[in-house]
Amino acid sequence: MTRLSHLDIPFFDDLHREQAAALDVWCAQHLASVDHADTDAACRRLVTMLGQAGHLRWCVPAAHGGALPALDSRALVVARETLARHDGLADFAFAMQGLGTGAITLAGRPELQARVLPRVARGEWISAFALSEPQAGSDVAAMVCTARDDGEHWVLDGQKTWISNGGIADVYCVFARTLDVDGQPVGGPGGKPTASISAFVVEAGTPGLEIAERIDVIAPHPLARLQFSGCRIPKGHLLGAPGEGFKLAMRTLDIFRASVAAAALGFARRALDEAVAHAKARRMFGQTLADFQLTQAALGEMAAAIDAAALLTYRAAWLRDVKGARTTREAAMAKMCATENAQRVIDRALQMHGGLGVRVGSVVESLYREIRALRIYEGATEVQQLIVGRDVLGA
Numbered sequence: 001m002t003r004l005s006h007l008d009i010p011f012f013d014d015l016h017r018e019q020a021a022a023l024d025v026w027c028a029q030h031l032a033s034v035d036h037a038d039t040d041a042a043c044r045r046l047v048t049m050l051g052q053a054g055h056l057r058w059c060v061p062a063a064h065g066g067a068l069p070a071l072d073s074r075a076l077v078v079a080r081e082t083l084a085r086h087d088g089l090a091d092f093a094f095a096m097q098g099l100g101t102g103a104i105t106l107a108g109r110p111e112l113q114a115r116v117l118p119r120v121a122r123g124e125w126i127s128a129f130a131l132s133e134p135q136a137g138s139d140v141a142a143m144v145c146t147a148r149d150d151g152e153h154w155v156l157d158g159q160k161t162w163i164s165n166g167g168i169a170d171v172y173c174v175f176a177r178t179l180d181v182d183g184q185p186v187g188g189p190g191g192k193p194t195a196s197i198s199a200f201v202v203e204a205g206t207p208g209l210e211i212a213e214r215i216d217v218i219a220p221h222p223l224a225r226l227q228f229s230g231c232r233i234p235k236g237h238l239l240g241a242p243g244e245g246f247k248l249a250m251r252t253l254d255i256f257r258a259s260v261a262a263a264a265l266g267f268a269r270r271a272l273d274e275a276v277a278h279a280k281a282r283r284m285f286g287q288t289l290a291d292f293q294l295t296q297a298a299l300g301e302m303a304a305a306i307d308a309a310a311l312l313t314y315r316a317a318w319l320r321d322v323k324g325a326r327t328t329r330e331a332a333m334a335k336m337c338a339t340e341n342a343q344r345v346i347d348r349a350l351q352m353h354g355g356l357g358v359r360v361g362s363v364v365e366s367l368y369r370e371i372r373a374l375r376i377y378e379g380a381t382e383v384q385q386l387i388v389g390r391d392v393l394g395a
Helices: 014-033 039-052 055-059 073-086 088-107 110-121 245-281 293-322 328-358 363-374 381-394
Strands: 127-130 146-149 153-164 171-179 197-203 209-214 223-234
Touching: 014 055, 014 073, 039 055, 039 088, 055 073, 055 088, 055 110, 073 088, 073 245, 073 293, 088 110, 088 127, 088 153, 088 171, 088 197, 088 245, 088 363, 127 153, 153 171, 153 197, 153 209, 171 223, 171 245, 197 223, 197 245, 245 293, 245 328, 245 363, 293 328, 328 363, 328 381
Parallel strands: 127 171, 146 171
Antiparallel strands: 146 153, 153 223, 171 197, 209 223
16 A cells, blocks of 8 residues: 555645655554554554654644644645555544644644643644534534633633543643633624634643543544533633634634545545455456456446545645635535545445455444544534535625
8 A cells, every 4th residue: 555646746745745655654564563452542552653753743833843834734634644544543543633732733822832732743642622512513602611710710611522532632622611700701802602712721630620421433432521610720721812712723623624534535545445456356257356347337436536535635735735725615625525425435345345345344344434423523514515505605
């Protein structure tokens, strides 16, 4: 799995192609040794390995141990596509180091950045992004978790759920409604439901932060529901100004949403590789499965679906990095098409494997479970459709 010709297009620089080649070799040499039986332990080990090998340097800016002066969407895309092609949990471990600290990179105070980001880049700390609540997933305006100013600290109360790395993270980026000492909302202008949402950094072990529930899903990842009960954090752990949390969350997701599409590409490319190998090896009716026109047509459709999604993904990352454009629409298109196309490609690959495809432990069976969540998290497909549709009407 060292074919990197899909990166030989103008959207990428030699730096990205070299990054992909080095990471591809590293994955082939090291990831097979990671035991996935204990998901938490595997995730911790993967973060440590990625940090020690220098691959997490793409998640933070150079000022704090990163590889480049600023976060580079194309580097994130290259890393996630490469990792996902080898191992879904390795992709998850990498992605959360960036997503969990993206808001700190964008709006953290210098002393807070200096405390958190180098440790994340070295794989010493695990990070998490805590936005969703039991009744506030896609509807962020329904958020009820609060952060009250008591004069000396911010005091957090409420719940967060579906939090990736919940239970194993060392640092959480938490979004909550800011209240003044009298319990009244404070924040940005306009009176919108999101105007009082702010972002905070909460370190694991802070009194008042409890892991209320661990959540099991079809493709095992560390997930949890968090409970905040009178959780007091320093004033300096506010990211940006009160009321800037919603915009900060959206800016962070704009950077990383294209990388979700890239992870889907990695899964889909691996599924196509597995389908091609199986079709060439599987003999039936005196010939191989690959000799049947029906198989050839299926493989052709799968390859085209992957490349179409790849071009949308790479365009979104390139526009942000090179043109400095806001890419909400382009990233939404990329995530929508890449995750949906990958689901179809993987389903077709599994079907092509017949009974072997549904055997627990087979590569395509694992991919089938891995891809499903990507159509939901960081904005479900339906949300991406709305983002694109509203932008088209606005344009």
